[in-house]
Amino acid sequence: MRTPTVPPPIDPSSRIESPVQQWLAGRGWAAFEFQQEVWQAIAQGRSGMLHATTGSGKTYAVWLGILDRLLHDHPPDRGAEPLRAIWLTPMRALAADTTRALSQPLHALAPQWTIGQRTGDTPASERARQDRRFPTVLVTTPESLSLMLTRANAREELRSVEYVVVDEWHELIGSKRGVQVQLAMARLWQFNTRLVAWGLSATLGNLREAMEVLCQPAIAQGTAPEPALVRGRIDKSLVIDTLIPPEPGKYSWAGHLGARMQQPVVDEIAKSGTTLVFTNVRSQAEIWYQLLLEARPEWAGEIALHHGSMDKATRDWVEQGLKAGTLRAVVATSSLDLGVDFLPVERVLQIGSAKGVARIMQRAGRSGHAPGRSSRLTLVPTNTMELIEAAAARRAAYAGRVEERQSPDKPLDVLVQHLVTIALGGGFVAAQLYAEVRTAWAYRSLTQQEFDWALAFCERGGASLTAYPDYHRIVMNEEGVYHVPDRGIAKRHRLGIGTIVSDASMQVKYMSGANIGTIEEGFIARLRQGDCFFFAGKLLEFVRVREMAAYVKKAAKNKGTVPSWQGSKMALSTELGDAVLEMMQRAAQGDFFEPELQASRPMLQTQARLSRIPTPDTLLVEAFTSREGHHLYVYPFAGRHVHLGLASLLGWRLARQQPNTFSMSVNDYGFELVSAQPFNVTPVVDTSVFDTAQLLHDVLASLNSTELAQRRFREIARVAGLVFSGYPGQPKSTRQLQASSGLFFEVFRKYDEGNLLLTQAQKEVLSQELEISRLRATLKKMSKLRVDYVQLRHPSPMSLPLMVERFREQLTTEQLSTRLDRIIRDMENDPG
Template sequence: MTPTEDALAAWWEGLGWSPFPFQREVWAAMQRGESGLLHATTGAGKTYAVWLGALLALADQVRATGKAAPPLTVLWITPMRALAADTQRALEAPLLALRDGTTPLARWTLGLRTGDSSSAERSAQNKRLPTTLVTTPESLSLMLARADVAEVLGTVRLVVVDEWHELLGNKRGVQVQLALARLQVLARGAWPMTWALSATLGNLDEAMATLLGPGRPGRLVRAQLPKALQIDTLLPPTAERFAWAGHLGLRMLPQVLAELDGSPASLVFTNTRSQAELWYQALLDARPDWAGQIALHHGSLARETREWVEAGLKAGQLKAVVCTSSLDLGVDFLPVARVLQIGSPKGVARLLQRAGRSGHAPGRPSRITLVPTHSLELIEGAAARAAVAAGHIESRRTPHQPLDVLVQHLVTVALGGGFEPDALYAEVRRTAAYAALSPEAWQWCLDFVTRGGPSLAAYPEYRRVAADDTGRWRVPDAAVARRHRMNIGTIVSDASMTVEFVGGARLGQVEESFIARMKPGDRFLFAGRLLELVRVHQMSALVKRAPAGRATVPRWNGGRMPLSTTLADAMVQQFAEADAGRYDSPELPFARPLLAVQQAWSRLPAPGTLLAEVLKTREGWHLFLYPFAGRQVHLGLANLLAWRAAELSPGTFSMAFNDYGFELLSATERDWAQQLPVLLDTEADVLAQVMASLNASELAQRRFREIARVAGLITQGYPGERRSNRQLQASSALFYEVFRKYDPANPLLQQAEQELLANELDIERLQAALRRMHARDLVLQAPKRPTPLAFPLMVERFRERLSNEPLAERIARMVQQLEAAATKSTGDAAPEAAAPAVQQGLAFSQDRDTGEPGKRRRPRRPSRPLPLL
């Protein structure tokens, strides 16, 4: 054994550890110079499998020269800042232990570069990078824009992409693919080893091929390591027979408090930041003695706050942290014994990812407890457990040729020493995302960065890249270079405003669109505090602490998470189990009152059938369909079927949709039994009809703003001079109209339409859902009143309507009437406290698009209409 091997073995044994077979397999593969993908359960030891493999393979090859440490050798890419900081601490442990030794590792250095890095850290790294650098896709792209990139990154021998499943299916993953291809060129033929780590992927071979690029060999290592996982559901005191999505599960607060009280440390996951703010405040109000022992964590909070929470969790000083996805990736919080998930996880992979935050060590069990926010989520809990037991996990696939990302990369490479078009074209095609990039599309990208395309050729500011005397393409303008570096990245959101105390500390950021609706004196919850807006100065919201009272909650975009196909199919199977009289899971017997009413008044959904319900009320003729395809798909399906129905016979429709189904309401009678088979036709041009049924131009224009930002047409400005969301929207709208009028074949317009179909409407899943609906046996029921599955859809539609009475009162009255009818038909008494639950649920309304809480509503005079909720 070499001195390095002896030293690392002694460190490992000193901790009382022994290597698992999968770790030895990775170490051997890396010593042979192989690349690959490691798939293992959370907490199994993936990080040290690759990190010790790197040290064993590279320590004796990469040595320090003189007094300086070895040059940058390992790049460790993580998708989130919290994970980057945690990874740095994990990687540092063996280096600290060996720092005073005689092995080459004693001279290795380790650093961190993310959006949280201080200016002093960045300045020091600009002079000399550490031997190992933990970074994010955005920071890596920024380094690729350095003029000395060949010297700085040309020494990289290994690239590790952590939590690859989180990057694989989006533009940040494409950004990583392009960066990896660039690093291979900078290495001058000595391609760096490339490894990815993941715990929740269904398509492993495809994921590895995407990482390495077409035709490049790799080793897929699967850890055959048993991991005890407990998935249970926190059962409410009573199960509503007429559940509806909208309240935030605060009825479950006493049970959640009891669970937290009995656990040394817990994470309470929510699906949105607004929900996290509300739950944190509710916990603190209920247990003020826990002040200082519970905390809040999400991506909009200030860096100092997030770091304090993370350190407190690691040290075992916090009893509970209410958080969002900001903590569900790879962070090692060993004291966390259990995880609670408020509401549906929406997917099996997300459930497993969050469950793995507890028992984060080999041999320790993980436990996640689902906290349903309505009765239908009880069935989701049973479905999630069954899907995990069957090994069903969602797949992720790379976006196909996003030209906005490629255009940004061209300018980045032009800044980083320049490029020759033919060589860069070959380099780009070595990525999975652009393997089929045509010469015509490539030429358009070159034309776009050199003169802005045909419609912008007259404007010098869009001539970002030009060929120099040697034929190498570079960025000749310093202002263009500075603007590009300040706006590198593919994460696009509404413009954010800093929230800070008057003359005091910075708390974090909220979206400008939220603050724009407020006036001085208005109160809102943020960072776990009740704040009062004092004034807005430039892009900062200056606040002070507010006395107790009513408050709004900031809403952030990006909270829409549709039910995955995997979890939806498992849920339908649970309905089938109940229909057959099998109530084997803990949740199904508890949901039995709801299921019994659905059975008595209609039917239960089942595999191989499509349940449709037709109902006549004073409002008109209702059609309820339950494809169980997720909210986004149901949006497209509802519009498509309404458009087709109007083509058969003129009429107008109101519609509503949720994760389970959708409703069409017509003012005139429809023979749905005759029309439905026609409406479900799969032979027609579904794509064209979907675009015709929606305001596709308006939706595509909204997508275009994001594309324009990534492609560099519009910028969010410089620090201290951030542009408002209104300015960004106006600028992108102007480009959109110019391109439509003077350059209708512009690929960025086509990309906006493609992303609309792929991301917002999920057209592939929509078409698949339509085929499934057409192939299934149609079961048409005619209940006399709204069924438990239909009722939440009616509530969704009520939110869209103007009413002259408070919404809570109307829903409470409907529930009372339906409960009375259910009791009469089934003989079972109504669940206790059903009406108060409805009233409590309306305390905070939810935004219909994002699923996030909106403004708390005061009762309005009957003469004034209820605003859209």
Template sequence: MPPAIPSLSPVDAWLAARGWDAFAFQRQVWQAIGEGRSGLLHATTGSGKTYAVWLGMLAELVRRHPPSARAAEPLRMVWLTPMRALASDTTRALAAPLRDLAPAWTIGQRTGDTPSAERARQDRRFPTVLVTTPESLSLMLTREHAREELGGVEFVVVDEWHELLGSKRGVQAQLALARLWRFNPRLVAWGLSATLGNLEGAMATLCHPGVAAGATAPVLVQGRIEKNLVIDTLIPPDPGKYSWAGHLGARMQQPVVDEIARSGTTLVFTNVRSQAEIWYQLLLEARPDWAGEIALHHGSIDKATRDWVEQGLKDGRLRAVVATSSLDLGVDFLPVERVLQVGSPKGVARMMQRAGRSGHAPGRASRLTLVPTNTMEIIEAAAAREAMLAGRVEERRSPEKPLDVLVQHLVTVALGGGFRADDLFGEVRSAWAYRELTRDEFDWAVAFCERGGRSLTAYPDYHRIVADEAGVYRVPDRQVAKRHRLGIGTIVSDAAMQVKWLSGGHIGTIEEGFIARLRPGDCFYFAGRLLEFVRVREMAAYVRKATRNKGTVPTWQGSKMALSVELGDAVQAMMQRGARGDFGEPELRAARPMLETQARLSRIPTPEALLLETFRSREGHHLYLYPFAGRHVHLGLASLLAWRLARDRPNTFSMSVNDYGFELVSADPIDLEPVTSRAVFSTDDLLHDVLASLNSTELAQRRFREIARVAGLIFSGYPGQPRSARQLQASSGLFFEVFRKYDEGNLLLGQAQQEVLSQELELTRLRATLERLLGKNLEHAPLRHPSPMSLPLMVERFREQLSTEQLSSRLDRILRDMERDDS
């Protein structure tokens, strides 16, 4: 073991030449790296995490391999980034000290955006330092001589570990790390994050392969750099007594424009792409003279346009950029002074992440201003700020042994030199997600890759691996190998269509389902332009510039972000202040008319009490409950309660949900006794009742589409020849039915149902919510009129049934009736 390194003379000299000095936490990381220890660095955004790990690793590499004036070292260090957009920024940051301390060493990128010429160069010889993504690293593991090419890797950094940790992409990274640790047991791996609640668990998940192999215990380093983080709220001029989703959205147009006008470079974040398109148009409508000074950025826009926007931000040429999570992560935009968040961030970690995009340097203040689109979001803003100050950040946890990712990995390793089952079983178990994988499950996955399970034995396309006489599994078919390499990855989205100008040129991608609803001549906003749809040809939607003034906005699949547990608790605590008459926070003063109206017509929900509201209207009998558990849990909870209430007394319910509660509506009276006695919240037979209350087969079949694609059962098509969403759905549906009928023991079917319960319905959180509700006092408030809390749930349901004009008329009538009775 090398001696401890209190200072690194080449690195210190390099820093001193720039007038910089290392922070204590950076030296702590250098010390651990010099001792050969892996770990997790958790530090404020913009505090110097990148150089904390890179300079330590570079100094150690220089010590181990003194640079030659001419020869470059082989691949020694891999930097994993969750987003291709971060690769260029990261490469520039790493290149600066590399040029001075080891000028002959090379650095490169390998992502989906890397040009073919650069890939070919790397295929001949990898650079010394490689910035890549989990998908591209897995592709490198499919190379026949992967062990020889990657066995010299001594350091791995996983940037933005929180972004990968809770997803199958994180599991893919775990498996790749386990492979690299097998190649080189002395490998040192570090994760970087600024927004994690469960630090020890996150570190254990990342470093588990090394620990399992007998490496020194990992190190958790927290960089506590004093940074001024300002979170405030753009208070609407008149929030009113009643509000619903989007109610205040367009009314905030002028206040947002005024904030941008008086600020430096500003990022305007929205939670979904359609909202980003809307706000870009709202800004241009208010200030047409800003054309060319404001821009739009989201993942569906053409890469060249996104690159132009990112460069404009770095150069300070843009006044404002409207963006989604495509600009959430570590890209360094020093000119950004201000961040506006339209709508609730729905989580404390996401708010902190976005706030860190401004003042992205040590010593500079970060400022985020929340722009509420309804009155409850005004309260959420104050709650989020309070939760952040108290350090209540959401936890991220790894999925447990997803077998579709394992099946993909088995074929990957079989391509990359082959494997023996006994050896690979131990290696896979060293990855945290598979630490409880049984040998039977592993053997099933191997047999599935080898023969396609019981139902696909007769089809050679699904005999992907074959064992030779020595028991080494390899992929013998070149076509199978090609399809596998094209399908590597765990990011699964609905089929996307190219959007192209009729005159030539590419604009971006859009979901096939949206285009399928358009007729020639229809207009829609996309990439900040009003386009007219002309035709579809070969999976491309051809458009031209529209001459009309009106258009719709594309919708992208994917559920809305749900309120986190931490933020839900903080919102209830903030509302309790209002119930006690404490309106000290500016947000509570703005929401006071709504809270006082809620108290007058009903009650204000608090952490100790569960509010039940009932209401009778022309539509029937309404029941409202407010657990503040997020829309995903409320969907499962509403379905469960409806099923349980109708089990003993037949009834038919319709429902709506939001992040705060849910509504059940029926034509016949609702028996309230099981609710008021709280029997309906029992956790007994919960799994059975949840499955009975939903079309669980349809939900599992939908989830199976993703699993089938990750596991390589269905092929998305060759470059330039993608298969349509309809074809992919038909293929996965056929597999689902075949497995159900002829291969009931197929573990991928069980995984589909498990993912429905754990991810879509959040069964664990649903059970915890029921247990919390059983411990609360229940307060029943019969309503004469919809309350400020119940009206948004009515609006959610109306939106499914009514046009925008009909909805507006219905709401106007409801509000007039309430005002008349109140006066």
């Protein structure tokens, strides 16, 4: 919760007793029922999880309960207190906003107590002040908390911590950053067994499991009270609607309607208050910022751009403009997804599909961010299938069908990093740390053998690095305590702490030296002097590279490219895929009641005429023969990551029965296999090719699994401390980092086959890139569905987008347009 615009009336029958209640009464506020429930649980010494809609009052629900207990246990008139509470936030951008919210009651009720921030953006002078004495309340990030654990006197400094709050827990739980939090929590609980921890979330489908993941160290010790799961329910309306494109047409593919939506989006912004325009990727944000300026040049200075690659000073300026209500609109990526309060924001537009129900609800909550105000999100489809997806997303969101998020299972690279961290932070005894680590949810099944391997890897570099002193990072002294013996190793470890790994980026600077932001090195490497590109809303001309910085000047031309950033496209979630199929079934039954279905009716009726409409009970399989060869289209609606694995698997299994070579393309709805030679489709029609027996073997055989594992190993090597990214101001290039990690990968394969980091790389390829559990579940589901097999005379509206995905890799924009025009003309001229 942040400060409500219109406070709810105070209940005159309630007795004002504690200082916190008096503070509330003085502001004319009354607590919601769920906030009181949280306060009661905290007063009982219970940890827990609070799930409530964005802007409903989560922050004060937990903070005022904690503050009430702190004031009770430590009277404020005794002077400044040591560090008592840590508030973890997943983003540095949230730290300042959170600090302001926590400060108001703290300064009013305990003016001698202090509050501070500690993130990567904290000035050196402030960090030095904290090094002498931590504040009473500290707002920080997972990485900064891990850094605090490397301090030699970490136990003495942190044993006073009584409360830890993990904000936006849904954003962390499914990643290695969440595992980093779990290990830090296990350490803090070991320092203070009476520690109380709370997680906050607005969008999670598996709440009880998420609570257990966070509170597992307390649960494991068996003496803490049972954690409390609190669901906040207040009257806060959520409005999700769609900006219907003019004449969507019978055929549409990815991005087909994007530019056509320029004027409708401009019109919506013009008649609304402050608006957030969300895109899914940074390149799309750059494009839409230019589209808005192109349509309304007079808005220059009233609209802004915000994404994670832009300079921090610029992002801060944009955020302040949103808070002050001086900006008409901001085009943003997930950099503005999370909890910063922008009370003036009235409207949220989502360009393209949000791909998940949780993301839709999270972004909707950026508007009307206060109790009693409505949140409104308008979906802006960029192709006709996204119209159907919009209707499905609205229905799923209103029904509360939110995605679940699971913790990674014992990532050993994070464990290796943690062992060195604790060795720096006062040292450890192996048996004691093994018991402690196993209280973290992710490592609850960690075996003694796996722990011993990680310990030996930190101590000697494993079987293949024993001869290199740089990889002897910890040693055991005579008392049996492991510590870090070398100052250089300690310094490199502290600089490398964290689990966020991205491709090396380069600073983008004006010739004057002023910083603009960062772009991945690979994009800059493709530029020649004089090339122009859009970045941070500006058209820039590339001049030269010097010392890992790209120098630019303002371009005199009016055209340029848009940078592309690495990272996989977001995939359709299972929940949203199922909801889309339910919408398709309604259309197949002639029900076009939803406005989005009515707008997509020409496409759906064309699909029904040329083929079939997919439904939850059927699996649509289409075959088509063209000059390119023989095409097979399958539509499981399982998301692009699963479809990549499925396409590779089916192609390999079909070719095993009858030698053939396939090319493929995938999108969120299905996949295409194309071969020059005809092939037998019977195993697809009778579903025998979807068998899950020997799945792991066949998936690995169907892919270049070694290359995929080597790419994944680059991240693992960095997290485990094998590869050092460089000192501040002296970063290593992408080529250097890739060469180093590639060398380790080959050395381990040849001389250390039992290296568990290699096993982890393969495991992560299967679980994260190919989503093997979803792939297995999808195959089982497909094998039980009735197959609708259709031999096409012309590409169907659902098959054409898959053709376009493949054509884009082979054809220029003009060639692609000519090819599509011919395909559509042939279809329209066919009387049948």
